[in-house]
Amino acid sequence: MGESTLARQVEVMVDPQRLQLLALLLTDPDGEADTSRLAGPGGDMDLVQVHLEAMAAVGLLGRDSRRGGPVRYRPTHDALVRFGSLAFGGAGPHEHADRSEHGPILERITERLSVTFAGTFARETVARYVEESYSLLASRARVRQHLPALTSRFATDRLTALARTQDGSLHTTTDVLFVCVRNSGRSQIAACILRSLAGPGVRVRTAGSAPVARIDPAVVKVLIERGWEQIAEFPKPLTDDVVRASDYVVTMGCGDACPLVPGRRYLDWPVADPTGLEEAEIRVIVDEIEHRVRLLLTEIIP
Template sequence: MSDNLTESHPHLRHDLSIDQQLALRTSATRLQQDFGDHFGVETIELFLHTSYEQFAGRASVPNFLPLLAERFARQRLHALAKVEGKSNDGKPTVLFLCTHNAGRSQMALGFFTHLADDRAVAWSGGSEPGDEVNPAAVAAMAERGIDISREYPKPWTEEIVRAADVIVTMGCGDACPIFPGRRYEEWVLEDPHGQGVDAVRPIRDEIERRVRALLAELSVPVAP
């Protein structure tokens, strides 16, 4: 076996540090353990390393990049398995989209995940992902006991859109992806970008109302 990680893992970028290469190799091993029954090594590594590329140019803490890449690759592989009919738990899947995936869609994801627990699946994404989740949105959600501080802006990908049963768009306009056969909703909400917590609270409350209504339409029991 080659001692050169970029030779044994051809999708690895050559400008990565040894620590980053090792972290990605560990991530690839974990993903293969979880998805090896559905996909080959090449597919899993390709998804991991293309996910890494999505964050490499804008992450403020490079040491966290392999972890972010693994989390995103895991989400994408779950989506691909559903699209290809290799795995489907029957849970409704909702995708929340906005421009920067930093405010509205992250709050919607937070409410949906908190209220639905494991009875439904929610993802979020942006047409032009920002560098971090809006601090005012994080603070406003914390007032409701929901922690979105560990979330991160990310793009949408084709397999994620195709795996969603419902796609909720919030201001991304023509940049939002359109795929036949999906249910689409446009939520017209003020953009919290650049606003303080006081201004974000009404946006947060309206998002909660809409998420609760959507869960009721999907017949998903809401956590107390």
């Protein structure tokens, strides 16, 4: 499970010297270094070695022993993504750095990285990372001359790592779960429409916090009348498993009965319950849900 690897990494990084070593490595001109360079003149090489190996053991440093020389350590993607900002004092208060001095260069860095990461990160995301990386570095740089270069490398490394992390966790389908109270009206309408509109890349499920025996016949009638015929479900209870299996969880009045699972995108649509309403009113609800489903689909498949 991801959390236990992460917990082990966090445990290893509790030691202040390791955070200091990571900060040195992240700003090293080569992006990697061996034990003696990290220990510095007169430093305790054995101790530094122990720290570096502990970080390597939990996948925060890669070891490279090419050319028969001493082992060189390089921060991994995990180290960059998870501990990059912490290693620069992200835990302490740091005021927003005055970037006016380097404004134009930072703009160019953002511009260049936006092109590099086009299709993966929006320009705003890139700009935020550049800005944040600059602030982190500026808060402890005595010599400001090299800040843009360091910012450029740090932001590039972090974005690269982030992109890989995202790629790695991509699954082939997007699972969407619609939840309402009875699982006989709103969630069925939404599921039916999304199933009709989306291709095989989207898997649609429904559930109810207090499911009833069958889908509301008046709802079925309106759906068929509107050409939405993919009604293939029966009301069923909401379980943790189905939430866990979903990427998107859309609730429509299920109250607080919906379990919260990390990493899922939660949406709450304030749509009226069609139960007991006239057909004309149900049509309005179907149209409203259709509108929301189409918007959701543009988010799922950009």
